[in-house]
Amino acid sequence: MSRLFMFEKPLGMRDxxxxxxxxxxxxxxxxxxTMKLWGYQFIETPTLEYYETVGAASAIGxxxxxxxxxxxxxxxxxxxxxxTPIARVAAAKLLNEDLPVRLxxxxxxxxxxxxxxxxxxxxxxxxxxYINDKTISCDGxxxxxxxxxxxxxxxxxxxxxxxxxGFAQELFMQILGTNGRATxxxxxxxxxxxxxxxxxxxxxxxxxxxxxxxxKLLQLRGGEEVxxxxxxIIENDKGKQAILEIxxxxxxxxxxxxxxxxxxxxxxxxxxxxxxxILFEVYAGNVGFPIGNGGRYSLLEKFGKNATATGFAxxxxxxxxxLGGGKTETVxxxxxYSQERRREAFQLAKKLHEEGKQAVLQDITGVKNPxxxxxxFAETTFLIGGGQ
Amino acid sequence: MKNVLTIAMxxxxxxxxxxxxxxxxxxxxxxxxxxxxxxxxxxxxxxLRFILAKPMDVATYVEHGVxxxxxAGKDVLLEEERDVYELLDLKISTCYLAVAGMPDTKMNDVxxxxxxxxxxxxxxxxREQGEQVEIIKLNGSIELAPLIGLSDxxxxxxxxxxxxxENGLVEYERIEDVTxxxxxxxxxxxxxxxxxxxxxxxxxxxxxxxxx
Numbered sequence: 008m009s010r011l012f013m014f015e016k017p018l019g020m021r022d023x024x025x026x027x028x029x030x031x032x033x034x035x036x037x038x039x040x041t042m043k044l045w046g047y048q049f050i051e052t053p054t055l056e057y058y059e060t061v062g063a064a065s066a067i068g069x070x071x072x073x074x075x076x077x078x079x080x081x082x083x084x085x086x087x088x089x090x091t092p093i094a095r096v097a098a099a100k101l102l103n104e105d106l107p108v109r110l111x112x113x114x115x116x117x118x119x120x121x122x123x124x125x126x127x128x129x130x131x132x133x134x135x136x137y138i139n140d141k142t143i144s145c146d147g148x149x150x151x152x153x154x155x156x157x158x159x160x161x162x163x164x165x166x167x168x169x170x171x172x173g174f175a176q177e178l179f180m181q182i183l184g185t186n187g188r189a190t191x192x193x194x195x196x197x198x199x200x201x202x203x204x205x206x207x208x209x210x211x212x213x214x215x216x217x218x219x220x221x222x223k224l225l226q227l228r229g230g231e232e233v234x235x236x237x238x239x240i241i242e243n244d245k246g247k248q249a250i251l252e253i254x255x256x257x258x259x260x261x262x263x264x265x266x267x268x269x270x271x272x273x274x275x276x277x278x279x280x281x282x283x284x285i286l287f288e289v290y291a292g293n294v295g296f297p298i299g300n301g302g303r304y305s306l307l308e309k310f311g312k313n314a315t316a317t318g319f320a321x322x323x324x325x326x327x328x329x330l331g332g333g334k335t336e337t338v339x340x341x342x343x344y345s346q347e348r349r350r351e352a353f354q355l356a357k358k359l360h361e362e363g364k365q366a367v368l369q370d371i372t373g374v375k376n377p378x379x380x381x382x383x384f385a386e387t388t389f390l391i392g393g394g395q
Numbered sequence: 396m397k398n399v400l401t402i403a404m405x406x407x408x409x410x411x412x413x414x415x416x417x418x419x420x421x422x423x424x425x426x427x428x429x430x431x432x433x434x435x436x437x438x439x440x441x442x443l444r445f446i447l448a449k450p451m452d453v454a455t456y457v458e459h460g461v462x463x464x465x466x467a468g469k470d471v472l473l474e475e476e477r478d479v480y481e482l483l484d485l486k487i488s489t490c491y492l493a494v495a496g497m498p499d500t501k502m503n504d505v506x507x508x509x510x511x512x513x514x515x516x517x518x519x520x521x522r523e524q525g526e527q528v529e530i531i532k533l534n535g536s537i538e539l540a541p542l543i544g545l546s547d548x549x550x551x552x553x554x555x556x557x558x559x560x561e562n563g564l565v566e567y568e569r570i571e572d573v574t575x576x577x578x579x580x581x582x583x584x585x586x587x588x589x590x591x592x593x594x595x596x597x598x599x600x601x602x603x604x605x606x607x
Contacts, residue, residue, distance in 0.1 A: 168585050199480040202576060228588065272585065290582040295460015297582065 019120035019128025031131075031323060034330065035113055038133050038156040038321070045152050047111035047135050052092040054115075058082035064309045065091040066280045071118045073128075085117035090281075090318055091306060093136050098310030107140040113323070127324060134299075134320035138307070141315055143252055146285045146303055147259030149317045153289065153301065154265045157321070161330055165291040165298070167268055168228070170275035171253055172282050172302070174237060177246030178224060182217045192221070197276045201225055227273035231257060237273055249284075256285060281306045283315065291329035298325035339365040341384040343377065346370075348390040355388065399442045400590050403457055403465035405450035409575055412487040413466045420597040442590075454479055454578060463583035464591065469573045470552055474513045480584050482595050483577040486602050490554035492516060492570040495541075497563070502528070502547040509548045510540030517550035520570050538562045 016022070023031065039049065055075075056062060059082070062072055067087035075083050086092055089112050101108050113133040120128045135152060137145050150167060157165055175196060179189035195204035208221045220240040227233045234257065238250050253271065260266050277286050277300065286302030301319025308314075340359060344352035352368060359366035367384070371391055374380045381387050404410050418424055422441050436445040446462050450471060457465040458477040465479075470492055472481060492513065496502075510531045511517040521528045531546055533539075538558055540546040552573060553559060559566060577598060579591055 166585060199478070199581070202481050202484045228585070270585070288585075290585050292586055293460075295458070295580055295582055 017128070019126065021127050021129070027327070030327060030330075034160045034326060035131075035133060035323060037159045037161070039111070039113060041156045041159045042111040042135055042152065045109075045148075045155075047109045047137075047152075049111045049113070050093065050096065051112070051114065052086070052089070052096060054085060054117075055083045056086050056092055056095075058084045060310075061086065061091045061095055064094070064281075064306060067118060073117050073119050086114075087118050088116050089114055089132055089134060089320065090136060090304070093318075094138075094306040094316070095310050097136070097138050097316075098307045098312040098314075102139055102307075102312050102314060105139065107145070108138040109135065110138065111135045131323040132320040133323055134301070134318055136316050136318035138316035139314040143255040143285075144259055146252075146317045147256055147263065149301060149319055150256075150260060150269065150287060151263035151265050153287075153299065153319045153321070154263075154268050157289070157326070160326060162291060162326065165268060165289055165329070166270055167287050167289050168270050168272040168275060169253070169256065169285060169287040170272050171249040171285055172277075173249035173284060174241065174246060174253075174273045175224060175276065177243055177249060178220065178241055181241065181243045181246060182213065182221060183211075193276075196224075196274060225274055228271065230270060233271050233273065252285060277302065285317070287319070289319075289321070291326075293331065294325050294329045296325060298322055298329055338385040339367060339383075340386040340388065341367045341369055341381070343369050343371045343374075343387065343389045343391060345372070345391040347392065352390045355390070398587075398590065399444055400464065400587060400594065401444045401446060401462045403446045403448050403453045403462035403467075405453055405466060405468070405575075406447045407450065409450060409466065409468070409488045410447070413485070413575065416485060416487060416598065416601060419601045420594075422597075451475075457578050457580050460580045460582055462580070463587055464577060464579045464594065466575050467578050468552075468575050469571070470513065470516070472576060472578070473516050473571065476515070477578075478581065480579040480581060481576050482579055482591075483598055483602070485575045485577055485598065488575045489573070490552045491572045492550065493553045493566045494520070494548050494550055494568040494570065495538075495553070495559050495564045495566045496548040497541050498565045500541075500547065502526075507548070508546040509550055510537055510546035511550040512537060513550055516570065520550065538564055 058072070058074060062082070062084040065087050072087055073085040077083055093110055093112065097108060097110070111134070113131060115129050115131050117129050120126060135149060137149050150169070154167065179192060180186070183189045191207050192204060195207060204225065205222060208218050211218070223236070223240050227237050234250060234253055238247070241247055241250060260269050275286060275288060281304045282302040283305045284303035287300065288297040289299040291298050299319055299321035301317065303315060303317045305315045307316060342352045342356055356366045356368050369380070371377065404413055414424060414428055422443065424438055424441070428436060434447050436447070438445070446456060448456055450468060453465040453467040454471050454475045454477040456462040457479045466485065468488060507526065507528045508531055509517050509521065509528045510533050512533060512535070514530045514532050517530055518528070531540065537549045537551045540549055541564060542562060548567065550570065553566060556566065577595065584591060
């Protein structure tokens with residue numbers, strides 16, 4: 008092990024310096040305000056959870072979990088996402104009355120670094136979980152709230168791509184008959200390897216109509232029109248049900264008036280394996296990764312409650328990147344004083360603070376280079392020397 | 396930049412083949428495209444921007460979204476496992492990944508050693524064969540390793556087999572066929588969908604008669 012330099016941090020850990028933090032606060036609070044207006048209540052859960060419970064139920068792979076041991080020898084994990092801890096609390100405490108529950112969170116989550124930079128090991132997610140309402144209105148509300156929150160944060164160009172876990176699954180069942188026979192195709196779809204997918208389809212002993220249908224799946228991405236195209240190739244009931252849900256969702260989204268930000272993509276497969284129905288990802292220009300994602304899941308079953316939920320999580324760091332530069336202007340006033348006029352300086356500062364203005368009090372003898380220091384402030388007042 | 400498509404291209408041999416393919420697909424690229432030493436080349440009349448990268452790095456640029464699409468060898472995709480869409484087999488730069496070594500030799504029983512530029516591919520391949528090997532990562536001239544006793548085997552790309560032959564090596568197993576692929580960043584795939592669909596359709600017409 009090499010000796011660490013004093014400035015080093017563990018791999019993937021980042022500092023947030025004042026200017027960025029200020030921006031982060033602002034973005035977070037504008038989103039949080041929106042969530043609260045929609046009736047979502049914020050909760051916090053512990054940073055550490057048991058590996059056996061939350062760690063195992065989470066869709067984040069084992070290799071990405073930070074693990075440690077407690078005194079009893081139980082393995083603990085740093086929470087890799089917030090949905091599973093919230094499912095744990097909700098199942099244990101919040102669903103006794105069997106009513107819909109709307110929760111929100113903003114919290115740091117932890118995922119061990121495996122590769123090069125650009126992937127922090129600790130990052131903030133802000134999101135909601137709308138639990139115990141199985142209607143499509145619930146999915147629609149979550150998507151509409153996501154869009155509303157992002158707009159409130161100042162993001163203008165973004166797109167939510169919506170898919171359905173059930174569609175590809177049922178299409179494979181309809182054509183291939185068993186889950187086992189669909190393994191290869193599912194893997195290619197998951198790996199985004201369309202070349203392999205197409206080769207595999209061509210190698211299967213199927214009618215040309217069925218091959219066409221399997222290939223068509225890769226093209227089902229776009230506006231409202233792809234819903235109809237999807238309906239044309241699906242024949243079994245569960246698959247049709249998936250499309251009906253998407254149709255219904257589209258109506259809900261139009262009623263919210265947010266359809267300009269929504270597109271469909273039936274080839275979306277999430278790395279979050281717990282999704283069971285509608286799922287979505289959010290993309291913004293100039294960020295190479297999705298800035299958020301969400302969907303319908305049945306995770307609560309793992310904690311003993313027969314309920315489903317829909318949620319989304321936005322990565323604050325990606326959102327900030329999408330929002331881009333734009334220096335945040337905070338007008339700060341600096342009052343330099345010397346001992347003789349200290350009281351006067353303090354009174355001035357008090358007055359400014361009462362007006363809600365930022366004012367810094369600086370003893371002039373404490374600054375080695377007043378010229379350089381002055382440049383950091385928008386306004387300065389010097390209360391120095393005896394009398395006026 | 397919303398309507399400009401950024402394409403990461405591999406420098407060197409594959410570049411020319413790929414540029415040729417784009418020209419056949421109807422993109423009017425300036426003739427001096429290949430000769431420039433610049434790393435970023437704008438072709439405003441087609442709303443394209445080319446980034447010239449090391450072949451091994453193309454998938455990295457695309458995954459991070461600094462390039463919307465890229466042309467990368469399947470060998471790179473297998474080795475790097477980047478989160479990108481692999482949309483089209485361009486059927487250029489055909490070669491294959493193979494295991495080679497000195498003729499009539501067996502791998503060391505205790506510590507079989509494999510030298511390669513593709514540590515992940517090599518490790519995965521030998522594991523599937525039920526063998527645990529020690530990987531030695533090299534960056535080029537892999538054929539040297541068995542000749543001077545650094546390793547028992549190498550895993551490398553073979554196109555004609557001439558380099559192996561000239562150095563007295565033989566091929567033991569063929570791992571996988573390699574061609575160049577069109578890869579796409581997942582965000583660009585959604586946000587620049589019409590530009591990308593157009594590119595894919597035009598390239599597909601050139602490389603294949605098969606139904607899409």
